[in-house]
Amino acid sequence: MQKTTIGRNFIMNSVLTLSAILFPLITYPYASRVLGPANIGKVTFATSVVTYFGMIAQLGIPSYGIRACAKVQDNKEELSRTAQELLLLNLVMSVLAYAGLFLMIRLVPSIQSERSLYYVMSSLIILNTIGMNWLYQGVEEYSFIAAASAIAKLAALGLMFLTVKSQGDYVVYAALSVLAGSGACLLNLFHARKMISFRHFRTYNIRRHIKPVLVFFAMACATIIYTNLDTLMLGVMTDDAAVGYYNTSVKIKAALVAIVTSLGTVLMPRASYLLEHGSEKEFHRICRLSVTCVLFSSIPLAVFFMTFASPSVLVLSGRKFLPAVPAMIVITPTVPLIGLSNITGLDMLVPMGGEKKVLYSSIAGALTDLLLNALLIPKFGSAGAAAGTLAAEAAVLAVQVIALRQQGIGAMHEMLDGKDAGKVLLATVAALAMTFWIRQTAWNPLLQLPAAAVIFFGSYYAVLLVMRENAALMIRHKLLRQR
Template sequence: MGTSLISYFTMVAMLGVPSYGIRACAQVRDNKEKLSKTVQELLIINLIMALISYTAFFLLLWFVPTFREESTLYTICSAAILLNVIGVNWVYQALEEYSYITFVSVLFKALGLALMFLLVRNSGDVLWYGLVTVISSFGSAVFNFIRLRKLVNLHPCRPWNFRRHLYPIFTFFFMSVATTVYTNLDTVMLGVIKDNEVVGYYNAAIKIKTILVTLVTSLGTVLLPRLSYYYEQGKEKEFLSLVSKAFSFVLLFSIPCCIYFSVYARPVVEFLSGPGYLPAVAPMIILMPTIVFIGLSNITGIQVLVPTGKEILVLRSVIFGAVVDFLLNLLLIPSLGASGAAIGTLCAEFAVTLLQFWYLRKLLTSIIQTIEFKELILMIFAGSLVLWGLRGLQLSSLFWQLAVSALLFFGTCVLTLLICRESIVMSVVNKLLKTCEKPR
């Protein structure tokens, strides 16, 4: 409860800087003076917003009895607000310091796990639990801030120009708010219109979808700084090439996942949630195509519209999707329950993707021509044949049934791409071979 409450104050303190900061810093990464000035301006804006957030937070603790009773726990958790601000993770992402980010993240996750075993012994150790959670999730911020002086100049680079950042920052902020409302809308409406049992089925259906979407969309954060840099430098060829590779990656990853988890929805739900959650199978099958739509809209939105300064179009598309989701939920949930919410989500994600494709129709015409659709179709055909051949397979347990079928299906997909010498797969293979080569 404490971390959930603090997350809203953190969102206000950060505004849209985590997303905008990556683009803004990536565009001036080659000029240390401009980079230092940009970092200082954004950090000052964050510190001012953090002060406002803390003021509102402590007023809430003071005036609301429910929160005042747990004021110590909430105060400990509120350290996340300041740590998020001084952590300036967006600077490290903009400069593509991914090795450092991964190292400190793993270090503090391991530290948090060790402290959890040492300090949290029973339900009465809730304060220790809150402290360990903050250290594990945000402790690296201290290291980030100390190390920041190696990347930028920390002495004041006046005159500061805060106004130039305000419009994009607030656009990203409202985009974050709209996305938060939009992604939670189906669950909230299910709870209001139906009951907690139906919400439980729906949550079981979206469990695997959420994991797969996270894997697909993680590519966006990695590519954003490089794409922003290419766009700022006018390197159109490199920009289009990287976007094309991103499209190919999403299609090659998301479509097989969509097919496999649709065909094996029943055993997956039964394995992850138990036989009592079989009503979640239908919603899960309906939701699976959203993996493809979200993957594609993540490219058009985060990897194309954002680096080119058109984030307002992303905001419009998300609002449009939220409206579609709300109207369809209102219409379908009373009669179809969790399946109705799934249909609403599917149509909403399709609407967002379609609208962003319309915004980028001229650009996408040239990109689509570079995608290797023949290899993609052959992969889908070969994988589907394997699933058809496995349709009567019954093993001793659900685990082995899923493990064997997944190994054969995804193995066939990869093998087909290797035989066809698909460019992305071959580039990965070549890099692995170079890594394994012994120096002469």
């Protein structure tokens, strides 16, 4: 199979990421104002519940499938067999997941009273199963899934403004969120025939996938637990409104994380391919590049949105959601932590066969989150949940760095260019100083936020160019070459 360049994959994945960021940025301000904190909280809580059953259905296949398909992408017959085996396993687990979810809907009164909402959200399970995104990522085919995702989101965007008109339309909002997030999976299934054959093989060896899939499943369990535990515990220990406030800060953080990790996503299959073919030197080169890009993007993004948390919340959700500001300030530093752990875990440990080490890091994160949420949520509410998440992400990264050292890699010491990191910090401080006067103005948030962003990030990039920081120079070189 002809390989695309990392640069092209990054561009296509950036389009995919951008569409995922723009959809909530456009729709959430409208939906939050129409539906209110309580109904937004209901949808958020239902999404968290369904996510756990979706985790059972996926069984670690999304991560394992990328590596498995990447290794055999040059052999269409073996690629087809691998994809079919994983799809069959996924379908069987989806049936079991639906059985468990429908039983919960029937037995839990608070969920049964909102059963229409949960039935709608449950469609995520089957859509994500048949979508086979792991196949597309494994063979580094990002163009189609980027286009399909954009089409689904545009359709959902138009329908959102036409159909969500009152507080009672939260189920419709949930359905359109499903369409935006997973509607493209239907197109993925039909297009997959161009990459693999769906003809029946005489024999299947699904058993060979069970052990590694279970390890990845355990990783997914621990990861989803600590990434959703904050919302779940907040919903149980407080009320729907608190969940709605917290969801605002999480959406902003998720958008920033998506920007920061978009390069790491395309590097994982390439890293697996390189190690399978003995190209360790190139493997280390792309990991070092990834660390540089993560620091270049994550540190200024985190600092900017912490500094301008209040206008960000006002623009995204309106004045009713201002209680979300403390949680946003606390949770935003997770952006660089997640960016780095995405590299140390998915881009380094997993291709090296160290998925068990990633599992241990996720367990450490889950336990940290559980303990701190139990202690902090009763007193601090959504800000306490944010603090638990911040500590959990720090624990994940720390365990992964230790694991890499045990495998003979100095982790950040070998992967990090100290001079470039220092330049990023200095440029961020300089950009912050340039926007100090804007923070003192009483401008409308719709004017203040974009004005601050232009000055902050323009100053940041200019200072880095003056200091000749590598990532900034690389971007300038790419832009000039396109002209």
